[in-house]
Amino acid sequence: AQSVAQPEDQVNVAEGNPLTVKCTYSVSGNPYLFWYVQYPNRGLQFLLKYITGDNLVKGSYGFEAEFNKSQTSFHLKKPSALVSDSALYFCAVISSGGYNKLIFGAGTRLAVHP
Amino acid sequence: DSGVTQTPKHLITATGQRVTLRCSPRSGDLSVYWYQQSLDQGLQFLIQYYNGEERAKGNILERFSAQQFPDLHSELNLSSLELGDSALYFCASSSGTGGSPLHFGNGTRLTVT
Numbered sequence: 001a002q003s004v005a006q007p008e009d010q011v012n013v014a015e016g017n018p019l020t021v022k023c024t025y026s027v028s029g030n031p032y033l034f035w036y037v038q039y040p041n042r043g044l045q046f047l048l049k050y051i052t053g054d055n056l057v058k059g060s061y062g063f064e065a066e067f068n069k070s071q072t073s074f075h076l077k078k079p080s081a082l083v084s085d086s087a088l089y090f091c092a093v094i095s096s097g098g099y100n101k102l103i104f105g106a107g108t109r110l111a112v113h114p
Numbered sequence: 115d116s117g118v119t120q121t122p123k124h125l126i127t128a129t130g131q132r133v134t135l136r137c138s139p140r141s142g143d144l145s146v147y148w149y150q151q152s153l154d155q156g157l158q159f160l161i162q163y164y165n166g167e168e169r170a171k172g173n174i175l176e177r178f179s180a181q182q183f184p185d186l187h188s189e190l191n192l193s194s195l196e197l198g199d200s201a202l203y204f205c206a207s208s209s210g211t212g213g214s215p216l217h218f219g220n221g222t223r224l225t226v227t
Binding site for chain 1: 169206
């Protein structure tokens with residue numbers, strides 16, 4: 001069965017520093033991988049996706065993610081964090097035969113301190 | 115704005131009651147998904163419809179049902195409500211093609227008292 005793990009409940013980073021939010025996945029077949037962000041009292045917003053091609057994917061708000069097939073990881077990164085990046089981040093996966101059904105990780109709360 | 119509209123935003127009801135949550139997908143999207151978000155269970159996939167037909171089923175209780183109408187809007191019906199059904203219910207839509215991202219509404223917060 002497909003699954004996603006986000007090993008950190010919370011990540012704390014100082015404004016201006018680089019940030020990484022970790023994600024590992026388990027699927028049969030080729031994975032389609034996504035990152036979403038959730039602000040308080042809002043729905044999830046799509047940040048970026050990996051389907052195929054370059055392992056480094058660029059997305060919204062300066063975020064990028066690196067796909068690593070051998071480590072089955074898809075970590076979210078940003079070179080310089082902003083206080084406004086503080087939110088809940090979800091990694092998600094679709095298996096290639098999965099009718100676009102997204103399976104989400106438990107989420108990682110990112111706190112960026114001034 | 116994702117283009118996905120969910121109503122109502124908030125719903126407070128008593129145990130044993132029945133409620134209906136409504137979702138209008140983004141213009142042009144054929145696929146609708148329902149998710150439940152609770153503090154202890156995270157985001158749980160409930161059910162997916164594509165162009166009016168059920169496509170995939172997740173952890174949806176028998177007390178819950180959904181449908182997608184010819185105009186592509188969808189409703190999620192929750193009956194015999196229990197305290198544990200209190201959660202945020204999200205609707206999302208997509209074109210349904212492989213790898214297309216889901217676009218989420220702002221959710222309906224259900225409180226069962």
